[in-house]
Amino acid sequence: MTKAPHPRILLIGTGDTKADELIFMSNCIRKAGGEPVLMDVSVLGDPPYQPHHDKHAVARAAQATIDIIMASGDENSAMSLMALGATRLTRALCDAGEIDGMIAIGGTMGTDLALDVARALPIGVPKFVVSTIAFSHLIPPERIAADLMMILWAGGLYGLNSTCTAVLSQACGAVVGAAKSAIKPRNDRPAVAMTSLGKSCLSYMVELKPELERRGYEVIVFHTTGMGGRAMESIAAQGGFAAILDLSLQEVANHLAGSVVSSGADRLENAGKAGIPQIVAPGAVDMVDFPAWQPIPRDLVDRPFHAHNRLLASATSRPDDRRKIARAIAGKLATAQAPVAYVLPAGGIQQWDHEGEALHDPEGLSAFVDEMRAAIAKPVELHEIRGHINSPAFVETILGIFDRWVEAGIVPAGKPAAAS
Template identity: 35%
Template sequence: MGKAILVGALDTKGKEFGYVRNQLHRCGIETIAIDVGVLGTPEFQPDISSDEVARAGGSSLAQLQTANDRGEAIAVMAKGIEQVVKGVLADGQIGGLFGMGGTAGTTLGAAAAKALPIGIPKLLISTVASGDTRPYVGVKDVTMMYSVVDIAGLNPLSTRILHNGANALAGMISQYEFESESVAGEKPMVGMTMFGVTTPCVTRIRDRLEREGFEVLVFHATGAGGMAMEQLIGDGYVKGVVDVTTTELADEWVGGIFSAGANRLEAAGLAGIPQVVSVGAMDMVNFGPPDTVPHRFADRRFYQHNPNTTLMRTTKEENRQLGMLLAAKLNQSRSPTVVVFPRGGVSLLDMAGKAFDGPEERHALFEAIRSGLNENIQLVTTDKDINDPSVADLIAEHFVRIFRQ
């Protein structure tokens, strides 16, 4: 059975980590305790000292103590713990990871968790787990449990929560099968991107690819979804991409809330895996409730998708820029690539008679892609809209063809 990595400040949270370690041992789980404390002597002897972590982060424990800069110390230890955990992972069989604390302890535990592959259990007990957890979870499968009370000593309530957390991790580790279970599985794994306004297209493609023997992962293109797909591509799990919904490029370019970062649409090309790309939902930029839309967009065209989601129509000039951006990213690709452009509409809202119908905007997007793409990238066009069944079939057929070639 794999060992559990414990990441924490054993000088200030040593009693709490000692309790969790003992509970894991009672469950039959061996542990590797990594100290990230910089203030004093650890409560118990760690397997990896805080000085080792600091040196992996480019400093030393003595230097951090002399500087007495909390922010710098956390930055160094976060960098170091990532390297240390990667080394531990390479040296042996790791079953899971446990961390806990306030903002600092959670930051360091999250840095360690993000260094582990998706699939290995990761659990953080945190005082900030009831708030915005995206900075800590990122695109990894990190489980966060709210501590309710501060992690400052052992009492009847805190021990119950720590007890539950330790048992939860022990249960995940005990059921994790290292040799017989793989994220990749036996079927080639394909990543797809979807939005509500491209669901009919994606559903039909997914059904077709599953019949063809592929395992299909569908990512909701809300920023985190695109980043997660790019991460899995980089980690080698995804063997092909059907990037139907590239709307995250629009949010990154224009300033919406669903950006997947500046490197979106690049991982497949770098990995050299086959990809078919379309322009799903490039007609929109996403914001929260109406009062969250920046004032500079006051004169734009909007659609209230639901009380918490406000969609803004992309302009002709924005579409031109987005087409150039998409082409530039794909031109860097080392992989077989096909672009499918549905001239009849790029979402359920961008069709004749619908709220975002925009023939001029679509034409600007198409011309920028057509003129910008290298000649070795095939551009396929159709007069249908993206959710027409024939478009889904066209995308699926091109993907199956280039994948098998």
């Protein structure tokens, strides 16, 4: 499909309060070779220009009127309704082929709305948010779309200035450039998601990926350091995978421990809700991650500890905490609306738990394995192996389950490349 020479960029903002910024951004989009399509999400006032999609169109998409939205209670409820309308209208424009990308601008209110809109767009459709709270812990991981781009709106609280225009011009150029060059995911082979960490911790992907590709699947590996798991959950929620090999779950443990290295409360839930079959294993679930540049959390100071680099460090959780993690995993899997197989490597669940390594903790591993055996209940399949998660036996077990599910029609058959 030939790309449009002038990609149509949906530009979202409150035109009653940010008209100068939005007009400036429209001009930047044109100068970069794009065509701005303005959507106004104002509630109280009107912009000094005519948007392509005005606030009344946004309200109608929420099955309301501006008067109803204004009378809804307060600014939070009003903007929540506008967010619903903007999300529905944006997705309809995308499905109709009327936009090629999206950029939104805002403070906390505008960002709140923009995050919903971005999540409604498929992966591969460029989505950019210019925000006064970009990269802030105010934004929960579960609100972030898998391929969202953000930039901090420095100097952008009120009115234009040279710092603000420097940021806005970069953002507009970035979204136009992305729309011109983006290659959307192909659909020629069934997609299989896999979660893992680096090879120094979890190495199964080295064997599993080529084996699954040989069977005719596209394998997409997600790095489970918070946002990687979030990206996988985001795509899973939209039904984007034929199957998921969720073999690294320390983001679940992180969230339970209150770590900032989290993928959100719904980690390990979206595939089940979407009816996607899952093969699951507890890779690295014994670790709690924290920023290496901060002091070790008080409840972990006496635990075995590993500094991965200057950004990320990990400590092992206590046996009682591992039992809680096991029960949480089992509870999430029990809600799945598709087959689930849980593979339990009783010999260890990450490279650094071997004897002689920094995170060796046989008491903790035993507590986790015992609790996991008790917590998993049918219809979830439990497959226990004596070996380590990085052993050949683990890979063989995963492939055995996967092949059986393909034969049974649970996972769609792959499309191996034709022999040359």
